[in-house]
Amino acid sequence: MAGLTLQNVVKQYGTHPILHGIDLAVKNGEFVVLVGPSGCGKSTLLRIIAGLEPTTNGQILIGNEDVTGLQPGDRGIAMVFQSYALYPHMTVRKNLSFGLENLSLSKQQIDSKVSEAARMLAIEPLLERHPKQLSGGQRQRVAIGRAIVRDPKIFLFDEPLSNLDAALRVQTRGEISRLHKRLGATMVYVTHDQIEAMTMADRIAVLNGGNLEQFGAPLELFEFPANRFVAGFIGSPQMNFYNGSIRAVEAEKVTVFVDGLGLIQAPVSGASAVVGDKVALGIRPNHFHLLPQASDAHQMVRFRVSYAESVGTETYVYGQIEGNDTATVAHLPDHVPVAAKDVIEFGVEPACFHLFHGESGLSFAKRRADGSIIAPRKK
């Protein structure tokens, strides 16, 4: 069937470079989520894949066929537009069936596909309305419906759930995942929602300023981010970074000095480490633990609270590690009653530490659980 390969895709608007040579190989049937900061070129990339925007340079392959010059309709792609692009003069039903009528399907087949999609997206009562009579979320669901009633080789979704409420989002997410499983279609999905990205993706591609920063399985990105950007981008709240410098280097352990934390032993390869180099130490907010009792695995830090936000059963605590003025967030899986000026003792596990080169921002290589080494490519 149809994998999707991008080879050195470059895009400029006038002299504005938007994409700087993207290489991406999506396997057939894979679910790839594209994430990146607002304006980094995600929508542009989708539009290029769809053939709506000419590339300035580079090839796009679907399966083994070079489709770079092909018309959008010949690529066998369905797309959900970030801006919906609903036909304003057609009812919801007509919006859904319009694309189907290009195929030689019977009226019944079309009807059943439409009602199926409508049911799945909970827009059955709206079928006879026009887009202007719909709420934002309803419009978005119609836009999704229009893509899924067809049966393309490749789906492109541009933030398809951004206007849905949590429950509906979870449900629709599930439906899309199931659709993906059933059809085995290749999907490229843009989202800003971390949970969406982590739970739906086979692999995640992180885009930043028109460059592909990392492309890998969700947990891989989470646990072995290639560089500081990815580390900061994946995971919410953001990873905390502390400046430090290397004090000692061993084969699989690097000792770093960080204000307030003292000497820290990070379990990373010393291959590229040079004593005296500046580094950034990364600790995820969830890796600050309130320990029932002290433990060997943990290093204790004293934390001065500025303020705390409680979200039901979770608590975000903002403040600094004593002796270090880097703003820090800790994310606790419980409703913890803390107040400003409190000082708490957190345990942190050196095994969870991330270490980045000060200048390039690249991660230090690390040994996976299975013993293999993961080393980020040089930029």
Place this chain on the structure above:
Amino acid sequence: MAGLTLQNVVKQYGTHPILHGIDLAVKNGEFVVLVGPSGCGKSTLLRIIAGLEPTTNGQILIGNEDVTGLQPGDRGIAMVFQSYALYPHMTVRKNLSFGLENLSLSKQQIDSKVSEAARMLAIEPLLERHPKQLSGGQRQRVAIGRAIVRDPKIFLFDEPLSNLDAALRVQTRGEISRLHKRLGATMVYVTHDQIEAMTMADRIAVLNGGNLEQFGAPLELFEFPANRFVAGFIGSPQMNFYNGSIRAVEAEKVTVFVDGLGLIQAPVSGASAVVGDKVALGIRPNHFHLLPQASDAHQMVRFRVSYAESVGTETYVYGQIEGNDTATVAHLPDHVPVAAKDVIEFGVEPACFHLFHGESGLSFAKRRADGSIIAPRKK
């Protein structure tokens, strides 16, 4: 300054009733978040407050003044539209300054306000572009900017962050909160993001199908939801509900039988409980704990895993409580290696149980930590 009061606001489109008499009193300077399922009438309510849509019935008061018949411009309101509504023929800068030019401000004042907002929203490099040349998230930020450059009495935000990435969202959230503190303005904010709702709101209003279901502080909604809808809507993943029936009633404790869980003692008022009545027992996904050791406070349940999703440091486990076929989600604050068919022992704390009347869906009254009783009003 300016509180906002809605009195019995009713809205129909033709014969479609959209809002069924909303009463809402927003205090001066309060930050109210409006949540509810897609299509429940949130945007409509904002539009009515802004004066863009006439009410079918009811009054709107700003401060003590009845503004129901007033023109939008006379209400002292700024609004961020769900559809952005950026002026397509103006640059970003002009979009931001346009509203300001209605006030008698000097050019410098306007410029400084515009650059201030642009800096705050990180759209400085885009100031000379036209909306067409912006990405979805960039447009959304311009729309926010257009509202905040003015100093209105009341801000209305319609899903202002839905197209932003996590980091930017956290940052912008912070900016809006700070703006709120600095200006002391009243804000009404529509969002689908639970975290946004919980962290930003002074109070949350939950709308459902045109009715106001509950209006209260975030934690109150979370801990004492007035009814099953609110309980299910607030908190993600959704609360798990199990059907059961009342077996015994005491003053502050009701004993309920639930398949798989057996006899459960929920710490709620027995005032309205009748033995034999159908009830729903609610347990939030986060209240399933993997306990290091058994404890008195917890009741143990055996959980059969269907599948699990891991999101970095968190894990969602899907399955059923043994002996009960209600689909259940448990949310664990760690990366827990579980696989399908595993059976896990979870501890659940009866103190966290919620109990709802089977038919009306209303919560059973409950005693707060301070000893006061919270009882949901009858519908």
Place this chain on the structure above:
Amino acid sequence: MTELVAPITRTMTAARPPSSRRLGDIRRKVWPYFLMLPTMGLIVAFTLYPLVQGLYMSLFKRGVVVLPQARQTLPQYVGLDNFVSLIDNADFRISLLKTVIFVVVAVPLNVVLSLALAVLLQPQTKLFAFARTVVFFPSMISLLIIGITWRWLFGLNNGLVNYVLSLASIAPVPWLEQDTMAQIAVVVAWIWWQAGVNMMIFLSGLTAISPDYYEAASIDGTSKWRQFTHITLPLLRPTMAVVVVLSSIEAFKVYELVVSLTGGGPGKATVYLIQTIYDTAFQLPMQAGIAAAQSAVLFVVLMVLAIVQLRLARSKA
């Protein structure tokens, strides 16, 4: 989920042979030309080709019709003499100047007025629909009758207008019998006739503007006037270009109305360019070449005018 996706169609899309794609590609390239074909065909046949023939005439001394049987009607090649002769052709010069003045006066008035009408009559109620019909009504009447009607209304001795004035003891006004008044009368009647058409064009442009923008502006307390100048006008710029270009060209070509309203009079006070060309070609012997040269000048003037106007419209948008 049941048959959300029919497997048959899958294979269909996948199995389409590449050759049909290339065919589709060609079809797509040809498509815009196909869309242009009928219009271009008709325009070439009934306007451009005759035009070229007509302009070619400007190089000859000849009559409208050339008869091989009659030697005196045979064209004589004179090169650019006809154009040179225009320089001291008073009729042409004067009517060209008058036409330019007419355009400069009538077009802006017309555009402003019809835009005002469009904005005034935009609401969707029955009353306004009726009013729109009324304003468009003059455009439904043939120019001949428009001219005759206004001529009658404006009659010095028997006109309704002067009669009404006489009831108020006001001396009769020589609407059509005095040069400037007659020129004004032509402007009035022309605008009265054209305003409806332009109003409709403006209305179709106005309805294309999303109400969102007005909502956003009204929340900011933007005055109606500022909404009009800063949102309506800029968003209406393409429509404005249409109206300005079309009505300037229309104004340059004013003819039938004048013929039936003033007949070009008093004297020659309202003889505009087309009438001059027409009379030169058809009323005077062997002057068709000169008329063709005049047409060529008109054509160039109009072309320059249109291009300049379109440029202006685009550069500001």
Place this chain on the structure above:
Amino acid sequence: AELKLLWYVEDDAQEAIIRSVLDKYTAEHPETTFDLQITPYSGMIQKFQQFAASGIMPDVSLTSSMEPVIRPFLADLNQEIGPDWINDFVKGWADGARFEGKVIAAPLNVSSTGIFYNVDAFKKAGVEIPAQDRSWTWEEFIPKVKEVAEKSGTRYPLVWDVSASRWIVHQFQYGNHMFSEQAPVKVVMDEAKWQKSLDDFIAITKDAMPPGLWSGASSDNPKEIFLGGQAVAYMSGSWQIPALAANANFDWQAGPTPYGTVRSSIYGGDYLVAFNTSPNLKESVEFIKWMTSPKTQAEYAKLLGVIPTNLKADAVDYGNAKASQAVKIMQGELDASPAFAATDQAWPEMQAVWGPIKSAVTQAVAGQITSAQAVAEIKKAADAAVEAAQ
């Protein structure tokens, strides 16, 4: 065969009459039927040009002038009918049909330009209208009609068709004409005299006519003003007689027309022409012969209230004493006219001058140019026409 006829009419009644005449012909000659094509009079020149340019012609056409463009296509009736036939017709009008030794048209009817009076108004004012042979000069006439207007409470002393041919009669009456009476055609205008008469005319428009009438833009309709009883005298022509007879609700009469130094009218009317491109030329000529035969002429003239051209036609009784009398007087005006009243309008060159005359005179009346300039313009147009014909 079916003959294609191009015609113009004044009103529906005329069209009905023409059709009845054609039906009569078909009744007598069953092999000939007609396809009558009506065109607005103002479009005739245009049509002729189209015909000439495209070579698509009717078989027969009505026309008031033999436009240069169609002349090469007109059948020579001398050849078709015989050289003497044309001599049967009113001379002045028949001269217009001759061209380079051929007869290219058949005179169908003539008209004469002259004046009509509102007799009731004169009676009311107690002013006598002179007999035709003792007509009054313009100098006598103007004060009289003004007096009548004043005494009878009539709005205007005089109305005058705004037309070049009605205007030029005034010049003729002072002996001024445009072209030589003999071939080769030359322009013989005495500009000073023309200018003098034009000045007189302008004075008359200011003195006795509705303000602005002759400015060229006025909406005033002389015929309707006269018919409405609002004018004492009306300078027009014999073609108005049927309308006056039918619609005037006051007593009226034709002539005598005031004069300057000589009495003059001007020939007008219509011709029939046959086209040499016609495959049915014989039948067309037959038809023309029939139309201009004395018998048909008398009937036709009676039906339409026009003056017959065939001198052999019986005297026509128009069935209305006033009309019959008026026609007679109008005919008399023609008879009294000098030769140039026929030749000036008969020269083909004149066709190109009518337009400039009207615009020059109206401009002069409107004060846009002086009378000298106006006359110069007219002369220039005449010169150009003569030159173009060479």
Place this chain on the structure above:
Amino acid sequence: MTNASSPTRLALVALVLVVFLLPPVWLFLSALKPQAEIFQWPPTLWPANPTLENFVNTISRAKFLLFFKNSAIVSVLSAFLSVTISVMAGYALAKFRFKGDTIFFLLIMSSLMVPLQIIMIPVFLVLRDLGLLETLAGVIIAPAATPTGVFLMRQYIVNIPDSLLEAARLDKTPEWRILWRIVVPLSLPAIGTLLAFNLVWRWNDYLWPFLIITDQDQWTVQLAIANSIGRFGIDWPKLLSMSVLSVLPVLVVFTALQRLMMGGIMAGATKE
């Protein structure tokens, strides 16, 4: 926008109604007067003896209904043809970039600048060579390409969001279907306007029918009206009654079309 029933607005509307309504009303009232009263002095606004005689005379003329039928055929067919090809060309110029597009545009524009009066004879020859003389087809086809129409459609279609067309292309919608099902419905306000214009233009057109038609059986109403202006005068009752009658159908059609022309049709399509 502004309140539809504010007093200033209504006052302005009243003024507009008076200015635009009076001349036609007077025309209509005059058509109800007998010949003598039409030119009566002092004039009467309201007919002293209203009569339908003029209308009866006009309608009872044998061919009057035929002229109406011809006019109807010509204007309806020609208007539809004209709108159809204008939409096609306008769409091409608005939404496609192809070689020569500017040249096409300029050529179309330039044809707007040629008054028909001036090129009548060459046009006539073309009509002859194409065999369109004396046929209603000629009157329908020859004037059908209106630069105004193309221009109008182009400017309107430019406003349709590209993303709608893109969405359809992704669905492999054939181009003609995109035109017919998306561009056309979304351009309805402009199409309605243009259709109204074309009907009016074609209905009132005199020059083209005059050029093409001499045969009375193929006359349009305008030819009949022009024919009421004779050599020596105007047949006023006929002219007035015909004029009034000739406007009525256009009026009806326009009123019917008005609904098409209005309405914010693009609402809800995209967010930006």
